[in-house]
Amino acid sequence: MVPNLRQTELLAEVRARGSISVEALAEKFGVTLQTVRRDVQRMAEAGLVARFHGGVRVPASTTENIAYRQRQALHAEGKARIARAIAQRIPAGCSLILNLGTTTEAVARELLKHQGLRVITNNLNVAMILADNPDCELVMVGGVVRSRDRGVIGEAAVDFIRQFKVDIGLVGISGIEEDGSLRDFDYREVMVARTIIEHSREVWVASDHSKFKRPAMAEVARLAQIDALFTDAQPPEPFPSLMRDAGVELVVAD
Structure with a gap:
Protein backbone atom coordinates (compact mmCIF):
# COMPACT_ATOMS: atom_id res chain seq x y z
CA MET A 1 0.00 0.00 0.00
CA ALA A 60 7.09 -8.08 15.88
CA SER A 61 10.38 -9.80 15.37
CA THR A 62 10.78 -13.36 16.61
CA THR A 63 14.54 -12.96 16.91
CA GLU A 64 15.16 -9.54 18.50
CA ASN A 65 13.44 -7.49 21.18
CA ILE A 66 12.83 -3.77 20.85
CA ALA A 67 15.38 -1.43 22.41
CA TYR A 68 15.60 -1.22 26.20
CA ARG A 69 15.01 2.55 26.40
CA GLN A 70 11.92 2.16 24.25
CA ARG A 71 10.65 -0.68 26.45
CA GLN A 72 11.09 1.53 29.51
CA ALA A 73 8.59 4.01 28.10
CA LEU A 74 6.08 1.45 26.77
CA HIS A 75 2.99 0.89 28.94
CA ALA A 76 4.72 2.50 31.92
CA GLU A 77 1.46 3.15 33.77
CA GLY A 78 0.31 -0.43 33.28
CA LYS A 79 3.65 -1.78 34.45
CA ALA A 80 3.39 0.39 37.56
CA ARG A 81 -0.03 -1.12 38.35
CA ILE A 82 1.37 -4.62 37.86
CA ALA A 83 4.30 -3.79 40.14
CA ARG A 84 2.01 -2.53 42.92
CA ALA A 85 -0.16 -5.65 42.69
CA ILE A 86 2.88 -7.91 42.93
CA ALA A 87 4.47 -5.98 45.79
CA GLN A 88 1.26 -6.20 47.80
CA ARG A 89 1.44 -10.00 47.54
CA ILE A 90 5.08 -10.31 48.62
CA PRO A 91 5.27 -10.85 52.38
CA ALA A 92 7.99 -9.50 54.61
CA GLY A 93 10.78 -11.91 55.39
CA CYS A 94 10.64 -13.97 52.20
CA SER A 95 13.24 -14.88 49.62
CA LEU A 96 12.80 -14.17 45.93
CA ILE A 97 14.56 -13.93 42.59
CA LEU A 98 13.88 -11.01 40.26
CA ASN A 99 15.05 -11.49 36.69
CA LEU A 100 15.27 -9.21 33.67
CA GLY A 101 12.72 -6.76 32.33
CA THR A 102 11.39 -3.27 32.83
CA THR A 103 8.38 -4.63 34.74
CA THR A 104 10.57 -6.41 37.28
CA GLU A 105 12.45 -3.13 37.71
CA ALA A 106 9.12 -1.45 38.49
CA VAL A 107 8.50 -4.18 41.08
CA ALA A 108 11.88 -3.43 42.67
CA ARG A 109 10.85 0.20 43.15
CA GLU A 110 7.70 -0.96 44.94
CA LEU A 111 9.78 -3.09 47.34
CA LEU A 112 11.86 -0.25 48.74
CA LYS A 113 9.87 -0.23 52.00
CA HIS A 114 9.56 -4.00 52.41
CA GLN A 115 11.40 -5.49 55.37
CA GLY A 116 13.36 -8.68 55.81
CA LEU A 117 13.60 -9.57 52.14
CA ARG A 118 16.41 -11.61 50.63
CA VAL A 119 16.51 -10.81 46.93
CA ILE A 120 18.65 -12.55 44.32
CA THR A 121 18.81 -10.86 40.94
CA ASN A 122 20.60 -11.05 37.61
CA ASN A 123 19.45 -7.52 36.78
CA LEU A 124 21.90 -4.74 37.62
CA ASN A 125 19.10 -2.16 37.37
CA VAL A 126 17.11 -4.05 40.02
CA ALA A 127 20.21 -4.27 42.21
CA MET A 128 20.81 -0.52 41.97
CA ILE A 129 17.21 0.18 42.95
CA LEU A 130 17.04 -2.24 45.89
CA ALA A 131 20.45 -1.19 47.20
CA ASP A 132 18.57 1.79 48.69
CA ASN A 133 16.51 -0.53 50.92
CA PRO A 134 18.59 -1.13 54.09
CA ASP A 135 16.18 -3.90 55.22
CA CYS A 136 16.77 -5.97 52.08
CA GLU A 137 19.65 -8.43 51.75
CA LEU A 138 20.67 -8.24 48.11
CA VAL A 139 22.52 -11.03 46.30
CA MET A 140 23.90 -10.23 42.85
CA VAL A 141 24.20 -13.04 40.30
CA GLY A 142 27.55 -13.32 38.53
CA GLY A 143 27.97 -13.78 34.81
CA VAL A 144 28.19 -11.92 31.52
CA VAL A 145 26.67 -8.41 31.60
CA ARG A 146 24.55 -7.60 28.54
CA SER A 147 25.34 -3.92 28.05
CA ARG A 148 22.11 -2.84 26.39
CA ASP A 149 19.96 -3.52 29.48
CA ARG A 150 22.45 -4.48 32.24
CA GLY A 151 21.16 -8.04 32.43
CA VAL A 152 23.50 -10.78 33.68
CA ILE A 153 23.22 -13.90 31.54
CA GLY A 154 25.15 -16.99 30.49
CA GLU A 155 26.31 -20.27 32.03
CA ALA A 156 27.95 -18.64 35.05
CA ALA A 157 24.62 -17.01 35.97
CA VAL A 158 22.85 -20.36 35.62
CA ASP A 159 25.38 -22.10 37.86
CA PHE A 160 25.10 -19.34 40.48
CA ILE A 161 21.30 -19.54 40.71
CA ARG A 162 21.41 -23.33 41.09
CA GLN A 163 22.78 -22.83 44.61
CA PHE A 164 19.43 -21.50 45.87
CA LYS A 165 15.78 -22.41 46.40
CA VAL A 166 13.64 -19.31 46.91
CA ASP A 167 10.06 -18.70 47.98
CA ILE A 168 9.11 -16.71 44.86
CA GLY A 169 10.68 -16.48 41.42
CA LEU A 170 9.45 -13.44 39.50
CA VAL A 171 10.01 -13.74 35.77
CA GLY A 172 9.50 -11.17 33.06
CA ILE A 173 8.90 -12.40 29.51
CA SER A 174 8.63 -10.96 26.01
CA GLY A 175 5.71 -12.92 24.62
CA ILE A 176 2.92 -15.41 25.34
CA GLU A 177 1.72 -17.41 22.35
CA GLU A 178 -1.62 -19.09 21.84
CA ASP A 179 -0.12 -22.54 22.36
CA GLY A 180 0.48 -21.64 26.03
CA SER A 181 4.22 -21.04 25.67
CA LEU A 182 6.06 -18.20 27.40
CA ARG A 183 8.80 -16.88 25.14
CA ASP A 184 11.81 -14.59 24.92
CA PHE A 185 14.50 -13.60 22.42
CA ASP A 186 17.96 -14.26 23.86
CA TYR A 187 18.62 -17.96 24.46
CA ARG A 188 21.21 -17.13 27.13
CA GLU A 189 18.57 -15.13 29.00
CA VAL A 190 16.07 -17.96 28.52
CA MET A 191 18.43 -20.47 30.16
CA VAL A 192 18.68 -18.23 33.22
CA ALA A 193 14.88 -17.83 33.39
CA ARG A 194 14.39 -21.59 33.16
CA THR A 195 16.80 -22.07 36.06
CA ILE A 196 14.91 -19.48 38.13
CA ILE A 197 11.69 -21.40 37.51
CA GLU A 198 13.30 -24.68 38.55
CA HIS A 199 14.65 -23.19 41.79
CA SER A 200 11.53 -21.33 42.98
CA ARG A 201 8.77 -22.71 45.19
CA GLU A 202 6.29 -20.40 43.47
CA VAL A 203 6.71 -18.91 40.01
CA TRP A 204 5.08 -15.58 39.16
CA VAL A 205 5.12 -13.98 35.72
CA ALA A 206 4.82 -10.22 35.14
CA SER A 207 3.47 -9.41 31.68
CA ASP A 208 1.75 -6.28 30.39
CA HIS A 209 -1.13 -6.72 27.94
CA SER A 210 0.99 -6.20 24.80
CA LYS A 211 2.82 -9.50 25.40
CA PHE A 212 -0.22 -11.65 24.58
CA LYS A 213 0.02 -13.14 21.06
CA ARG A 214 3.49 -11.65 20.67
CA PRO A 215 5.91 -14.12 19.05
CA ALA A 216 9.48 -14.72 20.17
CA MET A 217 12.02 -17.33 19.20
CA ALA A 218 12.91 -19.24 22.38
CA GLU A 219 10.55 -20.99 24.80
CA VAL A 220 11.03 -20.14 28.47
CA ALA A 221 8.26 -22.32 29.93
CA ARG A 222 4.66 -23.48 29.56
CA LEU A 223 1.77 -21.98 31.46
CA ALA A 224 1.46 -25.15 33.55
CA GLN A 225 4.90 -24.41 35.04
CA ILE A 226 3.85 -21.13 36.65
CA ASP A 227 1.58 -20.32 39.58
CA ALA A 228 0.39 -16.77 38.88
CA LEU A 229 0.41 -14.29 36.01
CA PHE A 230 0.09 -10.56 36.71
CA THR A 231 -1.02 -8.25 33.92
CA ASP A 232 -2.61 -4.81 33.47
CA ALA A 233 -5.69 -5.69 31.34
CA GLN A 234 -7.94 -8.66 30.80
CA PRO A 235 -6.17 -10.83 28.21
CA PRO A 236 -8.00 -11.90 25.06
CA GLU A 237 -9.11 -15.45 24.42
CA PRO A 238 -7.80 -18.10 24.44
CA PHE A 239 -5.51 -17.01 27.29
CA PRO A 240 -8.02 -16.93 30.19
CA SER A 241 -9.15 -20.43 29.23
CA LEU A 242 -5.56 -21.64 28.86
CA MET A 243 -4.69 -20.31 32.30
CA ARG A 244 -7.74 -21.88 33.94
CA ASP A 245 -6.88 -25.22 32.37
CA ALA A 246 -3.26 -24.90 33.54
CA GLY A 247 -4.24 -23.90 37.09
CA VAL A 248 -2.62 -20.47 36.78
CA GLU A 249 -3.97 -17.61 38.90
CA LEU A 250 -4.69 -14.60 36.68
CA VAL A 251 -4.25 -11.26 38.45
CA VAL A 252 -5.41 -8.17 36.52
CA ALA A 253 -4.00 -5.09 38.24
CA ASP A 254 -6.56 -2.29 38.48
Whole structure:
Protein backbone atom coordinates (compact mmCIF):
# COMPACT_ATOMS: atom_id res chain seq x y z
CA MET A 1 0.00 0.00 0.00
CA VAL A 2 0.93 3.66 -0.40
CA PRO A 3 -0.09 5.34 2.90
CA ASN A 4 -1.96 8.63 2.74
CA LEU A 5 -0.84 11.60 4.85
CA ARG A 6 -2.81 10.59 7.95
CA GLN A 7 -1.62 7.00 7.72
CA THR A 8 1.97 8.14 7.27
CA GLU A 9 1.71 10.29 10.40
CA LEU A 10 0.01 7.45 12.27
CA LEU A 11 2.79 5.07 11.23
CA ALA A 12 5.42 7.55 12.42
CA GLU A 13 3.66 7.80 15.80
CA VAL A 14 3.59 4.01 16.21
CA ARG A 15 7.27 3.74 15.31
CA ALA A 16 8.17 6.54 17.71
CA ARG A 17 6.32 4.93 20.62
CA GLY A 18 6.82 1.29 19.72
CA SER A 19 3.26 0.52 20.85
CA ILE A 20 0.10 2.61 21.32
CA SER A 21 -3.62 2.08 21.85
CA VAL A 22 -6.25 2.69 19.17
CA GLU A 23 -7.96 5.18 21.49
CA ALA A 24 -4.78 7.22 21.89
CA LEU A 25 -4.28 7.36 18.12
CA ALA A 26 -7.87 8.49 17.56
CA GLU A 27 -7.48 11.26 20.12
CA LYS A 28 -4.12 12.41 18.77
CA PHE A 29 -5.27 12.66 15.16
CA GLY A 30 -8.82 13.84 15.91
CA VAL A 31 -10.56 10.99 14.07
CA THR A 32 -12.98 8.23 15.05
CA LEU A 33 -12.00 4.85 16.40
CA GLN A 34 -13.45 3.29 13.24
CA THR A 35 -11.14 5.39 11.06
CA VAL A 36 -8.08 4.39 13.06
CA ARG A 37 -9.09 0.73 12.97
CA ARG A 38 -9.47 0.86 9.18
CA ASP A 39 -6.05 2.51 8.82
CA VAL A 40 -4.47 0.00 11.16
CA GLN A 41 -6.08 -2.91 9.33
CA ARG A 42 -4.72 -1.75 5.97
CA MET A 43 -1.23 -1.14 7.36
CA ALA A 44 -1.23 -4.48 9.17
CA GLU A 45 -2.16 -6.26 5.94
CA ALA A 46 0.78 -4.51 4.29
CA GLY A 47 3.12 -5.60 7.10
CA LEU A 48 3.81 -2.04 8.26
CA VAL A 49 2.43 -2.56 11.78
CA ALA A 50 1.22 -5.38 14.00
CA ARG A 51 -2.11 -5.38 15.82
CA PHE A 52 -2.78 -6.57 19.36
CA HIS A 53 -5.85 -6.45 21.56
CA GLY A 54 -6.80 -2.77 21.79
CA GLY A 55 -3.74 -1.37 20.07
CA VAL A 56 -1.00 -1.43 17.49
CA ARG A 57 2.79 -1.79 17.60
CA VAL A 58 5.80 -2.01 15.34
CA PRO A 59 5.96 -5.36 13.54
CA ALA A 60 7.09 -8.08 15.88
CA SER A 61 10.38 -9.80 15.37
CA THR A 62 10.78 -13.36 16.61
CA THR A 63 14.54 -12.96 16.91
CA GLU A 64 15.16 -9.54 18.50
CA ASN A 65 13.44 -7.49 21.18
CA ILE A 66 12.83 -3.77 20.85
CA ALA A 67 15.38 -1.43 22.41
CA TYR A 68 15.60 -1.22 26.20
CA ARG A 69 15.01 2.55 26.40
CA GLN A 70 11.92 2.16 24.25
CA ARG A 71 10.65 -0.68 26.45
CA GLN A 72 11.09 1.53 29.51
CA ALA A 73 8.59 4.01 28.10
CA LEU A 74 6.08 1.45 26.77
CA HIS A 75 2.99 0.89 28.94
CA ALA A 76 4.72 2.50 31.92
CA GLU A 77 1.46 3.15 33.77
CA GLY A 78 0.31 -0.43 33.28
CA LYS A 79 3.65 -1.78 34.45
CA ALA A 80 3.39 0.39 37.56
CA ARG A 81 -0.03 -1.12 38.35
CA ILE A 82 1.37 -4.62 37.86
CA ALA A 83 4.30 -3.79 40.14
CA ARG A 84 2.01 -2.53 42.92
CA ALA A 85 -0.16 -5.65 42.69
CA ILE A 86 2.88 -7.91 42.93
CA ALA A 87 4.47 -5.98 45.79
CA GLN A 88 1.26 -6.20 47.80
CA ARG A 89 1.44 -10.00 47.54
CA ILE A 90 5.08 -10.31 48.62
CA PRO A 91 5.27 -10.85 52.38
CA ALA A 92 7.99 -9.50 54.61
CA GLY A 93 10.78 -11.91 55.39
CA CYS A 94 10.64 -13.97 52.20
CA SER A 95 13.24 -14.88 49.62
CA LEU A 96 12.80 -14.17 45.93
CA ILE A 97 14.56 -13.93 42.59
CA LEU A 98 13.88 -11.01 40.26
CA ASN A 99 15.05 -11.49 36.69
CA LEU A 100 15.27 -9.21 33.67
CA GLY A 101 12.72 -6.76 32.33
CA THR A 102 11.39 -3.27 32.83
CA THR A 103 8.38 -4.63 34.74
CA THR A 104 10.57 -6.41 37.28
CA GLU A 105 12.45 -3.13 37.71
CA ALA A 106 9.12 -1.45 38.49
CA VAL A 107 8.50 -4.18 41.08
CA ALA A 108 11.88 -3.43 42.67
CA ARG A 109 10.85 0.20 43.15
CA GLU A 110 7.70 -0.96 44.94
CA LEU A 111 9.78 -3.09 47.34
CA LEU A 112 11.86 -0.25 48.74
CA LYS A 113 9.87 -0.23 52.00
CA HIS A 114 9.56 -4.00 52.41
CA GLN A 115 11.40 -5.49 55.37
CA GLY A 116 13.36 -8.68 55.81
CA LEU A 117 13.60 -9.57 52.14
CA ARG A 118 16.41 -11.61 50.63
CA VAL A 119 16.51 -10.81 46.93
CA ILE A 120 18.65 -12.55 44.32
CA THR A 121 18.81 -10.86 40.94
CA ASN A 122 20.60 -11.05 37.61
CA ASN A 123 19.45 -7.52 36.78
CA LEU A 124 21.90 -4.74 37.62
CA ASN A 125 19.10 -2.16 37.37
CA VAL A 126 17.11 -4.05 40.02
CA ALA A 127 20.21 -4.27 42.21
CA MET A 128 20.81 -0.52 41.97
CA ILE A 129 17.21 0.18 42.95
CA LEU A 130 17.04 -2.24 45.89
CA ALA A 131 20.45 -1.19 47.20
CA ASP A 132 18.57 1.79 48.69
CA ASN A 133 16.51 -0.53 50.92
CA PRO A 134 18.59 -1.13 54.09
CA ASP A 135 16.18 -3.90 55.22
CA CYS A 136 16.77 -5.97 52.08
CA GLU A 137 19.65 -8.43 51.75
CA LEU A 138 20.67 -8.24 48.11
CA VAL A 139 22.52 -11.03 46.30
CA MET A 140 23.90 -10.23 42.85
CA VAL A 141 24.20 -13.04 40.30
CA GLY A 142 27.55 -13.32 38.53
CA GLY A 143 27.97 -13.78 34.81
CA VAL A 144 28.19 -11.92 31.52
CA VAL A 145 26.67 -8.41 31.60
CA ARG A 146 24.55 -7.60 28.54
CA SER A 147 25.34 -3.92 28.05
CA ARG A 148 22.11 -2.84 26.39
CA ASP A 149 19.96 -3.52 29.48
CA ARG A 150 22.45 -4.48 32.24
CA GLY A 151 21.16 -8.04 32.43
CA VAL A 152 23.50 -10.78 33.68
CA ILE A 153 23.22 -13.90 31.54
CA GLY A 154 25.15 -16.99 30.49
CA GLU A 155 26.31 -20.27 32.03
CA ALA A 156 27.95 -18.64 35.05
CA ALA A 157 24.62 -17.01 35.97
CA VAL A 158 22.85 -20.36 35.62
CA ASP A 159 25.38 -22.10 37.86
CA PHE A 160 25.10 -19.34 40.48
CA ILE A 161 21.30 -19.54 40.71
CA ARG A 162 21.41 -23.33 41.09
CA GLN A 163 22.78 -22.83 44.61
CA PHE A 164 19.43 -21.50 45.87
CA LYS A 165 15.78 -22.41 46.40
CA VAL A 166 13.64 -19.31 46.91
CA ASP A 167 10.06 -18.70 47.98
CA ILE A 168 9.11 -16.71 44.86
CA GLY A 169 10.68 -16.48 41.42
CA LEU A 170 9.45 -13.44 39.50
CA VAL A 171 10.01 -13.74 35.77
CA GLY A 172 9.50 -11.17 33.06
CA ILE A 173 8.90 -12.40 29.51
CA SER A 174 8.63 -10.96 26.01
CA GLY A 175 5.71 -12.92 24.62
CA ILE A 176 2.92 -15.41 25.34
CA GLU A 177 1.72 -17.41 22.35
CA GLU A 178 -1.62 -19.09 21.84
CA ASP A 179 -0.12 -22.54 22.36
CA GLY A 180 0.48 -21.64 26.03
CA SER A 181 4.22 -21.04 25.67
CA LEU A 182 6.06 -18.20 27.40
CA ARG A 183 8.80 -16.88 25.14
CA ASP A 184 11.81 -14.59 24.92
CA PHE A 185 14.50 -13.60 22.42
CA ASP A 186 17.96 -14.26 23.86
CA TYR A 187 18.62 -17.96 24.46
CA ARG A 188 21.21 -17.13 27.13
CA GLU A 189 18.57 -15.13 29.00
CA VAL A 190 16.07 -17.96 28.52
CA MET A 191 18.43 -20.47 30.16
CA VAL A 192 18.68 -18.23 33.22
CA ALA A 193 14.88 -17.83 33.39
CA ARG A 194 14.39 -21.59 33.16
CA THR A 195 16.80 -22.07 36.06
CA ILE A 196 14.91 -19.48 38.13
CA ILE A 197 11.69 -21.40 37.51
CA GLU A 198 13.30 -24.68 38.55
CA HIS A 199 14.65 -23.19 41.79
CA SER A 200 11.53 -21.33 42.98
CA ARG A 201 8.77 -22.71 45.19
CA GLU A 202 6.29 -20.40 43.47
CA VAL A 203 6.71 -18.91 40.01
CA TRP A 204 5.08 -15.58 39.16
CA VAL A 205 5.12 -13.98 35.72
CA ALA A 206 4.82 -10.22 35.14
CA SER A 207 3.47 -9.41 31.68
CA ASP A 208 1.75 -6.28 30.39
CA HIS A 209 -1.13 -6.72 27.94
CA SER A 210 0.99 -6.20 24.80
CA LYS A 211 2.82 -9.50 25.40
CA PHE A 212 -0.22 -11.65 24.58
CA LYS A 213 0.02 -13.14 21.06
CA ARG A 214 3.49 -11.65 20.67
CA PRO A 215 5.91 -14.12 19.05
CA ALA A 216 9.48 -14.72 20.17
CA MET A 217 12.02 -17.33 19.20
CA ALA A 218 12.91 -19.24 22.38
CA GLU A 219 10.55 -20.99 24.80
CA VAL A 220 11.03 -20.14 28.47
CA ALA A 221 8.26 -22.32 29.93
CA ARG A 222 4.66 -23.48 29.56
CA LEU A 223 1.77 -21.98 31.46
CA ALA A 224 1.46 -25.15 33.55
CA GLN A 225 4.90 -24.41 35.04
CA ILE A 226 3.85 -21.13 36.65
CA ASP A 227 1.58 -20.32 39.58
CA ALA A 228 0.39 -16.77 38.88
CA LEU A 229 0.41 -14.29 36.01
CA PHE A 230 0.09 -10.56 36.71
CA THR A 231 -1.02 -8.25 33.92
CA ASP A 232 -2.61 -4.81 33.47
CA ALA A 233 -5.69 -5.69 31.34
CA GLN A 234 -7.94 -8.66 30.80
CA PRO A 235 -6.17 -10.83 28.21
CA PRO A 236 -8.00 -11.90 25.06
CA GLU A 237 -9.11 -15.45 24.42
CA PRO A 238 -7.80 -18.10 24.44
CA PHE A 239 -5.51 -17.01 27.29
CA PRO A 240 -8.02 -16.93 30.19
CA SER A 241 -9.15 -20.43 29.23
CA LEU A 242 -5.56 -21.64 28.86
CA MET A 243 -4.69 -20.31 32.30
CA ARG A 244 -7.74 -21.88 33.94
CA ASP A 245 -6.88 -25.22 32.37
CA ALA A 246 -3.26 -24.90 33.54
CA GLY A 247 -4.24 -23.90 37.09
CA VAL A 248 -2.62 -20.47 36.78
CA GLU A 249 -3.97 -17.61 38.90
CA LEU A 250 -4.69 -14.60 36.68
CA VAL A 251 -4.25 -11.26 38.45
CA VAL A 252 -5.41 -8.17 36.52
CA ALA A 253 -4.00 -5.09 38.24
CA ASP A 254 -6.56 -2.29 38.48
